[in-house]
Amino acid sequence: MPLHVPPAPAPALRSVLTALRSPTAVRGSRTPAAVRTAHGTLRPELPLPVHEMARVRPADDGPRTRLTGWxxxxxxxGSAADGRSVGAAEAMLTADGWAFAYFCEGPYVTxxxxxLRQAESLSTDYQPRLLSVPELYxxxxxxxxxxxxxxxxxxPEPSDVLIPLxxxxxxxxxxxxxxxxxxxPLLTRRLVTAPLLRTSV
Known part of the structure; x- marks a missing residue:
């Protein structure tokens, strides 16, 4: 079934497009090599809202999440590209609105x-999102x-599906x-005993 990819907030997309047009952002020392050395224009696609799961407590009725970015x-x-993603860009919500956060690469991108290809082969329509569980990396x-x-x-609701990356x-x-x-239940058991972290995936 086709996935119903939600539209990203226009300001979030604009912040990423602005960063992609900025030599300082794209060529920065902390920018992934695959982004810095792209052969053609980098185009942001498949926007996914990123939600973070809060630490689960035994008294909770269910998981609690909050939106952290897109x-x-x-x-x-470029002609040398193979059609795969070379990285990702994330926008985060600040007190002043949406702002570009960072570029990233690595195994989570692929x-x-x-x-997403797996999800398209399922027999049910879904809206895709990303769910981060920082305490479990x-x-x-x-x-x-x-x-x-x-x-x-x-x-997340009981009938929703999670595909661990x-x-x-x-x-x-x-x-x-x-x-x-x-x-x-497995995540809950692990989160109850996991060290408290303040980093996100």
């Missing part, structure tokens, strides 16, 4: 593409069953789709 996969339009493709929902709102935490198979109600 991630765009970056395609290199794993996101693979998970875990990122998943979150397939929300309500395709018309506001992508910035909501929490690689690398996944020990004991959790990457690219194995799980209904939330099947995977959540």
């Amino acid at each position: 991630r765009f996969l970056l395609r290199d339009t 794993s996101t593409e693979r998970a 875990m990122l998943t493709l979150w397939l929300h069953h309500d395709i018309g929902a506001d992508a910035a709102e909501g929490t 690689a690398p996944a935490p020990p004991g959790i198979a990457a690219h194995q789709p799980h209904r939330l109600d099947a995977l959540l």
Whole structure:
């Protein structure tokens, strides 16, 4: 079934496009090599809202999440490109509105593409999102069953599907789709005992 990719907020997209047009941002020392050495124009595609799962407490009724940003996969339009994403760009919400956050590369970029292809082969329509579980160093493709929902709102529901991206935490198979109600008990047990971290995936 086709995925119903939600539109990103226009200011979030503009912040990424502005960064891509900025030599300082694209050629910066902290910019991934694949982004710095792109053969053609970098085009942001497949915007995905990034939600972060809060630490789960035994008394909670279910997972609590909050929107932390929008991630765009970056395609290199150059003739030497193979059609795959060379990296990603993320916009974050600040007190002054949406702002470019950073470029990134690595296994989560290719794993996101693979998970999206997996999701397209499923028999149900979904709205794709990313769900970060910082305490477990875990990122998943979150397939929300309500395709018309506001992508910035909501929490995972029992019938939603999570596809852990690689690398996944020990004991959790990457690219194995799980209904939330099947995977959540495992995540809850681990989150209750996990060290408190303040970093995000």
